Amino acid sequence: MEVGSLPVELWRVILAYLPLPDLGRCCQVCRAWRELVISLDNTRWRQLCLRCPECRHPNWPSQPHLEPPSWREALKQHAMATRTWTQNGPELQSSACLLFFRRRKDRRVWHVGPGLEFETLRGALGAVGPYDRVVLHPGVYEEQAEVVLKMPVELVGLGRLGEVALLVCMEQQCPTARLCNLVFMPPWFSTVVYKTSWGHVQLDNCNFEGAQLQIRGPGTCQARFCSFSRGSSAHLVGVVLSLFDSCDFSGSDTASVTVEGPPVSERNWACKHLAALARTFPSCGMSGSFNCPPFAGSNAGRKQLGANDKKEPVSLEDFQRRQELDRDPVAQMLAASTLGCILRRCLLREGKGGVHLSNYGQARLEGNILRGLNYAVRCIQNSTIVMLRNEVCECRASGVFLRLSAQGLIAENNIHSNGEAGLDIRKGAYPIIVCNKIHSGLRSGVVVLGNGKGSIRSNQIFNNKEAGVYILFSGNPVVSGNHIFQGQAAGIAINENGRGMISENVIKENQWGGVDIRRGGDPILRNNYICYGYSDGVVVGERGRGLIEGNHVYCNKGCGVWVMSSSLPQLLGNYVTHNCMYGLAVFCRKDPENMDAREGNWAGEGQENLNEEGELFAWESDLDSEDERHSARRSISVALVESNCINYNGAVGLYVKSSEPLNVFANLVNGNRGTGVAVLQSSQLTRLVTNCILENARGGVTVEKDCRVELRGNGIYKNCGHGVTFTGNGQIVENDVVGNRGYGIQVSGSVDIKVLRNRVQPAQGCGIAVLGPVKGVVHDNLLFQGHPGNKKMLLHMDPGNDSCVLRNNSVLRHNNSCTSAPPWVLENPPPRPLASSPSGLASSQYPSRLGISMTTRISATVESGCHNGSMFCSIL
Numbered sequence: 001m002e003v004g005s006l007p008v009e010l011w012r013v014i015l016a017y018l019p020l021p022d023l024g025r026c027c028q029v030c031r032a033w034r035e036l037v038i039s040l041d042n043t044r045w046r047q048l049c050l051r052c053p054e055c056r057h058p059n060w061p062s063q064p065h066l067e068p069p070s071w072r073e074a075l076k077q078h079a080m081a082t083r084t085w086t087q088n089g090p091e092l093q094s095s096a097c098l099l100f101f102r103r104r105k106d107r108r109v110w111h112v113g114p115g116l117e118f119e120t121l122r123g124a125l126g127a128v129g130p131y132d133r134v135v136l137h138p139g140v141y142e143e144q145a146e147v148v149l150k151m152p153v154e155l156v157g158l159g160r161l162g163e164v165a166l167l168v169c170m171e172q173q174c175p176t177a178r179l180c181n182l183v184f185m186p187p188w189f190s191t192v193v194y195k196t197s198w199g200h201v202q203l204d205n206c207n208f209e210g211a212q213l214q215i216r217g218p219g220t221c222q223a224r225f226c227s228f229s230r231g232s233s234a235h236l237v238g239v240v241l242s243l244f245d246s247c248d249f250s251g252s253d254t255a256s257v258t259v260e261g262p263p264v265s266e267r268n269w270a271c272k273h274l275a276a277l278a279r280t281f282p283s284c285g286m287s288g289s290f291n292c293p294p295f296a297g298s299n300a301g302r303k304q305l306g307a308n309d310k311k312e313p314v315s316l317e318d319f320q321r322r323q324e325l326d327r328d329p330v331a332q333m334l335a336a337s338t339l340g341c342i343l344r345r346c347l348l349r350e351g352k353g354g355v356h357l358s359n360y361g362q363a364r365l366e367g368n369i370l371r372g373l374n375y376a377v378r379c380i381q382n383s384t385i386v387m388l389r390n391e392v393c394e395c396r397a398s399g400v401f402l403r404l405s406a407q408g409l410i411a412e413n414n415i416h417s418n419g420e421a422g423l424d425i426r427k428g429a430y431p432i433i434v435c436n437k438i439h440s441g442l443r444s445g446v447v448v449l450g451n452g453k454g455s456i457r458s459n460q461i462f463n464n465k466e467a468g469v470y471i472l473f474s475g476n477p478v479v480s481g482n483h484i485f486q487g488q489a490a491g492i493a494i495n496e497n498g499r500g501m502i503s504e505n506v507i508k509e510n511q512w513g514g515v516d517i518r519r520g521g522d523p524i525l526r527n528n529y530i531c532y533g534y535s536d537g538v539v540v541g542e543r544g545r546g547l548i549e550g551n552h553v554y555c556n557k558g559c560g561v562w563v564m565s566s567s568l569p570q571l572l573g574n575y576v577t578h579n580c581m582y583g584l585a586v587f588c589r590k591d592p593e594n595m596d597a598r599e600g601n602w603a604g605e606g607q608e609n610l611n612e613e614g615e616l617f618a619w620e621s622d623l624d625s626e627d628e629r630h631s632a633r634r635s636i637s638v639a640l641v642e643s644n645c646i647n648y649n650g651a652v653g654l655y656v657k658s659s660e661p662l663n664v665f666a667n668l669v670n671g672n673r674g675t676g677v678a679v680l681q682s683s684q685l686t687r688l689v690t691n692c693i694l695e696n697a698r699g700g701v702t703v704e705k706d707c708r709v710e711l712r713g714n715g716i717y718k719n720c721g722h723g724v725t726f727t728g729n730g731q732i733v734e735n736d737v738v739g740n741r742g743y744g745i746q747v748s749g750s751v752d753i754k755v756l757r758n759r760v761q762p763a764q765g766c767g768i769a770v771l772g773p774v775k776g777v778v779h780d781n782l783l784f785q786g787h788p789g790n791k792k793m794l795l796h797m798d799p800g801n802d803s804c805v806l807r808n809n810s811v812l813r814h815n816n817s818c819t820s821a822p823p824w825v826l827e828n829p830p831p832r833p834l835a836s837s838p839s840g841l842a843s844s845q846y847p848s849r850l851g852i853s854m855t856t857r858i859s860a861t862v863e864s865g866c867h868n869g870s871m872f873c874s875i876l
Helices: 008-015 020-027 031-038 041-051 071-081 097-105 121-125 270-280 316-326 329-337 595-599 602-606
Strands: 109-112 132-136 139-142 147-149 153-157 164-167 170-172 176-180 183-185 192-196 200-204 207-209 212-216 220-224 227-229 233-237 241-245 248-250 255-260 340-344 347-349 353-358 362-366 369-371 375-379 384-388 391-393 400-402 407-411 414-416 423-426 430-434 437-439 446-449 455-457 460-462 469-471 478-480 483-485 492-494 501-503 506-508 515-517 524-526 529-531 538-540 545-549 552-554 561-564 568-572 575-577 584-587 639-642 645-647 654-658 662-665 668-670 677-682 685-689 692-694 701-703 708-712 715-717 724-726 729-733 736-738 745-748 752-756 759-761 768-771 775-779 782-784 795-797 804-807 810-812 859-862 871-874
Touching (some): 008 031, 020 031, 020 041, 109 121, 121 132, 121 147, 353 362, 384 400, 400 407, 538 545, 677 685, 701 708
Parallel strands (some): 139 164, 147 170, 170 192, 192 212, 227 248, 233 255, 248 347, 340 362, 347 369, 362 384, 375 400, 469 492, 501 524, 506 529, 524 545, 568 639, 575 645, 584 654, 645 668, 654 677, 715 736, 724 745, 752 775, 782 810
Antiparallel strands (some): 859 871
């Protein structure tokens, strides 16, 4: 019969009445018939799939509202799965292969129920042969003692799920078994309803109510479309491989799935089969056999049939994630080698715990949803977890918790809206956390403490109520390449002796400091972009330490860098630009009394203990000694600010109000709206050496009363106020103070000071002015009057001051009568640092390290031709 004899639409109506066997025969007629049958995917195939009592919606339980790519393919996969429990089953006794297969083909079907062949399950199991099928008719079957399965058998409930209930405790002592469409409830004498220690069991479309499934290695399990409710759980000990696919876990009293013990060395016959099934579900982002899987509930990765099937394009974000994972051999190794218990497309909800691993256990979670639990995943005691593309949300404590040398790969998960940290890493745990979204938590995004380690990279961490990443109690992770933004507290907080390598992150739009370091925090903060924050860019609070190098800190509404004087950071080669307040501020005051409120009580999170398990964390035992912690870092006793660009900030470039010594070397302080450097309080020595202080809106350097400052080898150019205003004690030695609008150097008050070997050229005003009862010496300075209209004395000291000694100072004045004079040049020594940094240069255009160029020549041409003649100063 030709297909073309009737319209295609009419053929579809006719074929829609055929049962499943007849549809299969029609597919084998010819290609045209096959295409017609396949085109019934959304009609007849959908009906057959949903009406099958042994089959649930293909996207159950996590996303049953979504259509699968192919209903026919879903029904095919289910039909194939019903036979896989015998796919590679071994022969029970020595016999020929033909006899073995004939026996399986001729297996009998036994019926159990009132008025049938057997009225009890125990009676039927005593009569069955290998691979027979036992059909239980609707009813409740209760056994008063443990039932032992000694023969491979298939137990199937007849009718809808829930019409056949078993109150039994079954122990499997045979190579394989299948249970389908059954409800398991615990008998009076045990909560364990099914257990095996060496065979393979397949569970399809079963419900466990208040009961426990127990698998011990080398036993294996494959559970599909099963429900574990009312405190039910699965307990796996020493499993080599078990698979839970599309299962629903709810209302657990402990963990929904517990995995403990290392995989045993022995294997059963089903391991090879289960490993092949595990490979059919694609993993995340790996090259070769590891491709990006869909989100929970999807059927991508299976062979898709039908004219309406489409390939989804790979987005740029997915491609970048793949690149990130492809370049990490450790992540690839973990993704390829970690098996144990595999959960995929499962829903774990509304209970105490999701998955608990201990004592070298292994588990793999792919495409699951873990929601509304006390915790989603707890991995301890050298266990290994691989989590790929799961959703972890609304947990009352931390979402994922790792401690006691646990490890694993946590990649491309959506972790959000949890009551504690999204990820909590403690006590030597070392996971790889990559390409996740960690957001909207009621506390921090990631917490690393108690000697926790790990690699945290290429994640999006945003909108958490506390710090995006919080490191304390000797936590020491690598945090790199993350996008940490829009947090309601700090972007990254390092506290209570926390450490860590923090590099190449984008940290922006956080309510508090982009990076906050306090109370012994000692990280390496390198090459990050810290920007657009609603407070300070980097905060180094009380007793903070750390190497802060090569960062771009810009466009923050507070200070670029805020440092407390009791801290000892090293700031090297950073770009601190376009911040609304000070570029770098060093304050003497301690943390204010309400600092705990500002920090969001982070210490409380660090001290969290799990009272339900009676755990108490003794943090003192986890802390390294100070010698060990700093053995790899050059030890410093004075805070260091070196080779930074501090440009175009809204107030003073470098603001110092400190009670501790400070070294400020080789920085560029340029274009700030206040004074370049202001030292307002410094009971200890502040050293300003070889800095370039250029074109600031007020003075170049201001030193207030009672401060101790050494100003040596700096270039102070073209500032809008005085070059140097000094009312403190100290030295001003070998500086170039050129082109400033006010005085070159103004010294005043009852101070003791040395002004030695400076070269001064004011645009207006005095070169060096000594005002008031100043003590000290002013000698060997070179002063030159740069502008012809400047009539002020180049060297001025108040009359009556006999405490200050002026000696060997060279003063070059205007003299219009002279006809020639040699130029005045800064070439021996060369000019002190002068940066060639255009005022419009954006912060993103700066190189990774500060480069200060040296001018080769600053000269004044003499127009009149004589040494004392009229001169015009040209700064090149």
